[in-house]
Amino acid sequence: MYSEKFTESIKAVEAAREKNIAYEPVRMTAQEKDDLLKKYHPDYKAEEFEELKIGPNKGEKVPTELAAMLQAHARISADDVDLSKPDYDVDVLVIGGGGAGSSAAIEANEAGADVMIVTKLRIGDANTMMAEGGIQAADKENDSPAIHFVDAFGGGHFAAKRELLSELVCNAPEAIAWLSDLGVEFDKDAEGNMITTHGGGTSRKRMHAAKDYSGAEIMRTLRDEVLNRGIPVVDFTSAVELILDENGKAAGAVLMNMETKELLVAKAKTVVIATGGAGRMHYQGFPTSNHYGATADGLVLGYRAGAKLLYADTLQYHPTGAAYPEQIFGALVTEKVRSLGAKLVNAKGEVFMHPLETRDVSAASIIRECNDRGNGVETGNGLGLWLDTPMIEAIGGEGTIEKRIPAMMRMFGKYGIDIRKEPILVYPTLHYQNGGLDINPDCMTTGVENLYVAGEAVGGIHGRNRLMGNSLLDIIVFGRIAGQSAAAKCKETTVGALTLGHIAEYEKEIADAGIETDKISPMLLPKYEKNNIM
Amino acid sequence: MENMVNIFLFGKKYEVPDNLTIMRAMEYAGYQLVRGCGCRNGFCGACATIYRIKGDTELKTCLACQTKVEDNMYIATLPFFPLVKQVYDINKVSPTEQIMMQLYPEIYACIGCNACTKSCTQELNVMQYIAYAQRGEYEKCAEESFDCVMCGVCSSRCPAGISHPQVAMLARRLNGKYLAPKCDHLENRVQEIKDGTFKELIEALMQKPIEEMKELYNTREIEK
Numbered sequence: 001m002y003s004e005k006f007t008e009s010i011k012a013v014e015a016a017r018e019k020n021i022a023y024e025p026v027r028m029t030a031q032e033k034d035d036l037l038k039k040y041h042p043d044y045k046a047e048e049f050e051e052l053k054i055g056p057n058k059g060e061k062v063p064t065e066l067a068a069m070l071q072a073h074a075r076i077s078a079d080d081v082d083l084s085k086p087d088y089d090v091d092v093l094v095i096g097g098g099g100a101g102s103s104a105a106i107e108a109n110e111a112g113a114d115v116m117i118v119t120k121l122r123i124g125d126a127n128t129m130m131a132e133g134g135i136q137a138a139d140k141e142n143d144s145p146a147i148h149f150v151d152a153f154g155g156g157h158f159a160a161k162r163e164l165l166s167e168l169v170c171n172a173p174e175a176i177a178w179l180s181d182l183g184v185e186f187d188k189d190a191e192g193n194m195i196t197t198h199g200g201g202t203s204r205k206r207m208h209a210a211k212d213y214s215g216a217e218i219m220r221t222l223r224d225e226v227l228n229r230g231i232p233v234v235d236f237t238s239a240v241e242l243i244l245d246e247n248g249k250a251a252g253a254v255l256m257n258m259e260t261k262e263l264l265v266a267k268a269k270t271v272v273i274a275t276g277g278a279g280r281m282h283y284q285g286f287p288t289s290n291h292y293g294a295t296a297d298g299l300v301l302g303y304r305a306g307a308k309l310l311y312a313d314t315l316q317y318h319p320t321g322a323a324y325p326e327q328i329f330g331a332l333v334t335e336k337v338r339s340l341g342a343k344l345v346n347a348k349g350e351v352f353m354h355p356l357e358t359r360d361v362s363a364a365s366i367i368r369e370c371n372d373r374g375n376g377v378e379t380g381n382g383l384g385l386w387l388d389t390p391m392i393e394a395i396g397g398e399g400t401i402e403k404r405i406p407a408m409m410r411m412f413g414k415y416g417i418d419i420r421k422e423p424i425l426v427y428p429t430l431h432y433q434n435g436g437l438d439i440n441p442d443c444m445t446t447g448v449e450n451l452y453v454a455g456e457a458v459g460g461i462h463g464r465n466r467l468m469g470n471s472l473l474d475i476i477v478f479g480r481i482a483g484q485s486a487a488a489k490c491k492e493t494t495v496g497a498l499t500l501g502h503i504a505e506y507e508k509e510i511a512d513a514g515i516e517t518d519k520i521s522p523m524l525l526p527k528y529e530k531n532n533i534m
Numbered sequence: 535m536e537n538m539v540n541i542f543l544f545g546k547k548y549e550v551p552d553n554l555t556i557m558r559a560m561e562y563a564g565y566q567l568v569r570g571c572g573c574r575n576g577f578c579g580a581c582a583t584i585y586r587i588k589g590d591t592e593l594k595t596c597l598a599c600q601t602k603v604e605d606n607m608y609i610a611t612l613p614f615f616p617l618v619k620q621v622y623d624i625n626k627v628s629p630t631e632q633i634m635m636q637l638y639p640e641i642y643a644c645i646g647c648n649a650c651t652k653s654c655t656q657e658l659n660v661m662q663y664i665a666y667a668q669r670g671e672y673e674k675c676a677e678e679s680f681d682c683v684m685c686g687v688c689s690s691r692c693p694a695g696i697s698h699p700q701v702a703m704l705a706r707r708l709n710g711k712y713l714a715p716k717c718d719h720l721e722n723r724v725q726e727i728k729d730g731t732f733k734e735l736i737e738a739l740m741q742k743p744i745e746e747m748k749e750l751y752n753t754r755e756i757e758k
Contacts, residue, residue, distance in 0.1 A: 030752050125572040125580060139723040142757065146735040153739075154751030162740050170736060173723040183624060183707030185676060185714060192715030203756045213681065216577050220684065221710070224703050228621050236568065258568050291573040327555050327602060331575045406681055410656070411576060414600055525568070528561040 001416035009377050012349030013386050013423050020343055021391050025354040033361050040364035040372070043314050043464075048284050053513040054506070056308040056447055063283045066296060066312060070303050071510060072519035075240045076263065078500035081254055083243065086267035086498075088234075090116045091490040092483070093252055093268035095239045095298065098126025099215070099472065100455025101274030102222040103479025104486065105231050108272075111487035115231055118266065120238035120258055120524060121293050124223045127277050127432075127456060128475055130291060131215025132334035132407060133199065134207040135476075136469035137172035140196065143204040145169040152470055155201040155358045156434075156463025159311065163441050164461045168470065168477055175476040176208060184221045185210055187404075197339040199468030200319075201358035207469045212334050212405040215472055237264070238297070238524050241503065242271065242305040242451070245496035250305065250451035252498065258524070269493040270450045270486040272443075273298040274479065277433040277456040280526040283315055286430040287330025297522035298457035302437045304506050307445040310459035311435030316466055319344075319362035321429025323384030325415045330429040333408060335359070335468045337387060340404060341395040345386040345423065346375035360465040363428040370427070377425060384425035393420050434466055435459035443482035450489060454482035539605040556598035556609060557581055570613035576600045579685030582612040582655065595653045595687045615686035617697040622704070629708040631670030638701050641668055643694040650688035650698055656681045660688045660698050667701050673713050675705035 002010065028036070038044050050067040052058050062070065092108045094101045097119030108115040117123065138148040148169040153160055176194075180186060186208050187195040196205045210217035226233065239253040243265070252267040275298030279290025288294070303309060320333040338344075338355040344362075346352050346369055353365045366385055370376030376383030389408075392400050401409055401420045412419045436459035437445055443452040455475040462470060510517070536551040541559060548563040557571060572580030581598035588606035598611060620637040627633050634641060641664055650660035659678055666675035679702035688698045726732070739747070 027756075030748070121568075121572060122580065125578055129578045130573045130575055137720075139717075139720045141719065144735065145727065145732045146739060147754075149736060149739050150747070150750055150754060153747060154754075158744050158747055158751075166736050166740060170727055170732065173720060173727060177720055177724050180714075180717070180720070181711060183710035185680075185706055185710040186717075188714060188717060190715065192717045193719060194717055198757070203754050205757055211680065213577070216683070217680075217706075220703060221707060224619075224707065225624070227619060228623065230621070289575070291575075291578070292567070292571050326553060327558075328575075407577070410681070411600075525566070527566060528558075529564070530562050 002422065006377065009347045010423065013345050013388055016345070016349035017388060017391065020345060020351050020388065021394055023351055025351055027354045028357060028361065036364045036368065037360060040367045041360055042284050042317055045284065049313060053515055054509040055303050056306060057312070062312045063315070065281045065283055066278070066299070068517065068519050069296060069300050069521040069523055071515050072517055072521040073507065073510070074304065074503045075520050076254055078503055081263050081265050083265055083498040083500065085265065086252070087264040088116060088266040090114045090266070090268050092270050092272065092486045093118065093266050094272045094274055095253060096274035096276060096455070097123035097233060097235070098274060098276050098455060099128030099219055099222060099475035100479035101272065102226050103476050104272045104274055104454055104483035106222065106225055106229065107480045107483030108487040109229050109231050111484060113487035113490050116234065116266070117226065117231060118234045118237050118239060118255055120236065122235050123226065123233045124219050125291055125293060126219065127290055127294060128215045128472065129219045130289065130332060131472050132212040132332060133336040133339070134209035134214045134469045135176070135472035136199065136202070136206050136467065137176045137208060137473065138169065138204065138206050139173040139176060139194065140204065140206065143206055145172065147204055148172065148206065151201060151203050152462065152467055155467045156465050159463030161460040164439070167441050167481065168461055168474055171477040172473055175473060179218060179221070179476065182221050182225055184218055187211065197336065198356055199335055199339060200356045200362060201467050207339060209336065212336055212407045218472060239301060240522065241500060242301050243267070243498050243500060244305060244502060245498055247496050249449040251495045254500070267495065267498060269490040269495055270452060272452040272454060272482045272486050273302055273437065273457050274455045274482070275457050279430045283430055286317065287321060288430040289318055289321055289330060289332035290430070293525060295523040295526060296433070297524060298453065299436060300522040302445060302448070302451065302453065305448055305451070305502050307447040307451060308438040309435060310438040311464060312459060314434040314464045315430060316359055316432035316434055317363040317428040318431035319359055319366055319428055320387055320426040322424070323381065323427040324379040324425040326381045327415065328411060329381055331411065332429065332431065333387060333424065333426055334405065336405060337389060337392070337408060340392045340400065342387050342389050342391045345388050347377045348375060358465055358467065366428055379425055382427065384427045386423040387426045388423040389419040390421055390423065432456065432466055432471060434462055434464060442485040443478055444485065450493060452482040452486045454478040539603055541603050542608045544610060545608070550603060552603060554603055556583055556601050556603055559603045570598065570611045574599045577683060579683035580613065582615070582685035582687045583609060584612060585609045595655055597655045597685065612687065612690060615690050617686050617689055617700055619697065619700045624707055624711060627708070629672050629712045634667055634670065634701070637704065638697070640694055640696050641701055644696060645694055647693060649691040649693070653687045653691045655685050655687055656683060658682060663702055664696065664698060667705055672705040672708045675702060676709035679705065
């Protein structure tokens with residue numbers, strides 16, 4: 001329910017609706033986009049970044065909050081556990097129970113490896129579960145993996161590792177087929193053709209969806225498959241430190257029961273980090289669309305053990321986080337809302353940009369419209385802009401919203417806002433970690449042998465910005481590759497004596513660099529208290 | 535000035551601002567959540583919650599992350615509920631009525647009390663989708679249950695011991711794999727990639743200088 005203070009602005013939006021639906025805004029030129037990003041995108045705020053003083057990326061800048069975690073003390077010291085008596089001894093240890101971890105575990109199991117998942121919350125408590133809009137794959141006649149490649153490479157500012165991006169686009173149709181075969185219900189027409197739409201920055205309609213529960217539908221199916229296969233899932237247990245062997249290869253992890261704080265030793269021939277993103281780090285004070293456990297743990301674990309980061313200085317701020325009501329502040333409003341025809345409209349009822357620019361450009365444009373041009377709507381929680389959802393019903397016909405984006409209708413409906421009839425208020429929210437650990441196309445890190453990474457913890461697949469629908473895709477494609485690679489590598493791996501020697505070495509680096517900190521990492525969970533509630 | 539309300543977390547009284555969700559109110563009160571908190575956005579079902587407003591006989595259910603506190607709200611979270619999940623091989627089952635009889639025979643003991651539907655945190659017609667499952671109408675069951683977040687509240691209220699979310703999960707997988715129409719363009723494209731149809735195109739992109747890639751990107755044709 002909107003209070004009276006919004007009435008005037010809503011009237012302006014309604015009055016202009018018919019005209020705005022017909023209006024075709026032009027897309028920005030490359031130069032306009034560059035200028036906009038440099039001035040308004042949070043990634044370009046120099047004072048929010050800090051140079052790393054130690055580790056494989058010494059001298060490079062990362063967000064201040066991440067630097068604090070990367071250069072913090074370990075949660076344990078080597079004396080806290082007895083490595084000669086492992087509590088678990090497996091072929092493949094998968095850290096993380098989201099889409100990437102589950103895909104990796106299924107493939108490792110398929111390859112005959114003894115695989116185990118550890119996850120600090122439950123299997124499925126992951127950003128995968130919350131992905132709404134869809135998953136890209138070039139499987140239509142007018143499309144090809146090459147066109148998908150160009151869209152993603154350009155959208156990511158020509159920074160993606162091309163050998164990773166080619167894996168992503170060439171394995172995309174197979175990923176959809178694999179999911180369909182597991183029973184994932186994609187939106188199809190009566191003949192079986194996939195119902196696909198645009199996402200920001202796509203040049204073909206290749207966004208596959210399962211209503212606006214795309215990630216949830218994928219995640220619950222993968223979880224069901226993991227359980228059907230009898231793959232052990234050790235839940236409410238977090239990896240707090242990697243274990244290496246005497247030859248410097250990854251060989252397991254020290255685990256901590258999140259409830260009892262008991263420490264456990266998991267020995268493994270290969271390790272897959274699939275720990276996901278970092279929204280709960282609340283970079284630059286932004287709210288987030290991420291799940292509770294998104295705290296960059298995998299980056300910290302890998303970095304301390306010697307793995308390199310790539311593009312850790314670039315984050316994705318989703319242009320449309322909920323700006324009102326405050327109970328859902330920062331929650332994701334799927335890009336699919338714009339794919340279906342809703343445009344962004346300012347307080348005066350004006351369309352100020354093409355609704356399907358890439359996410360970084362859209363976010364920067366919204367920030368400019370609100371903070372610089374003074375065309376934002378005061379929400380009580382900062383500024384926001386209108387996303388004119390009734391346009392969807394006008395364009396697609398009555399019932400389109402209920403059929404295609406039921407989760408959005410429900411989310412706002414709980415607060416008395418009927419998105420079929422009323423527009424909604426949005427502002428950018430911290431959504432995705434573009435950067436992460438550097439890997440080869442087989443998912444092994446470039447720095448630590450037998451350490452694999454998949455999903456949001458990887459850096460380099462998308463370059464410096466990710467297109468909608470390429471994340472659900474990458475967790476499946478690279479999750480599967482990681483599981484297959486890690487299982488194959490087991491067969492030729494003999495684990496040497498286990499060691500946690502890298503902890504003391506890292507502590508020495510901290511001391512030698514003159515870093516004074518009382519922080520410990522990985523963070524595991526954010527701490528929300530009375531005056532710190534996001 | 536914030537308006538404060540009294541809530542009772544597991545029976546203990548706390549005063550919290552009235553604009554908070556139950557989940558945020560627990561944190562405001564000082565809880566550091568480990569259980570009962572997942573996506574915080576209504577998709578994961580971790581925060582199933584039961585409450586009663588003082589003086590009201592009706593027991594209500596909700597997701598703690600999606601529900602505002604009210605004055606005199608007595609709250610108990612349900613972070614785990616022992617659902618029965620039967621194990622099966624998706625490649626060896628078929629979408630017939632028999633599979634439900636084998637795996638989840640308790641659905642036929644439904645007494646029609648509708649407690650599941652009344653308690654659903656997503657406002658789904660749970661009893662109806664169980665009825666579809668009983669009749670082997672998996673497509674309808676899949677559609678009716680699609681928005682399920684598997685929080686388990688329905689099962690906690692069921693006198694017949696049915697694990698509704700797991701029944702629906704099976705129905706959706708059967709529908710997605712066996713009943714939904716096959717997608718020809720997808721199969722064709724997977725085959726084309728296996729045949730190496732796009733290999734040269736991709737290899738050319740792998741080598742192209744950045745300036746040429748920029749030109750290609752900035753002048754690409756965008757489907758209407």
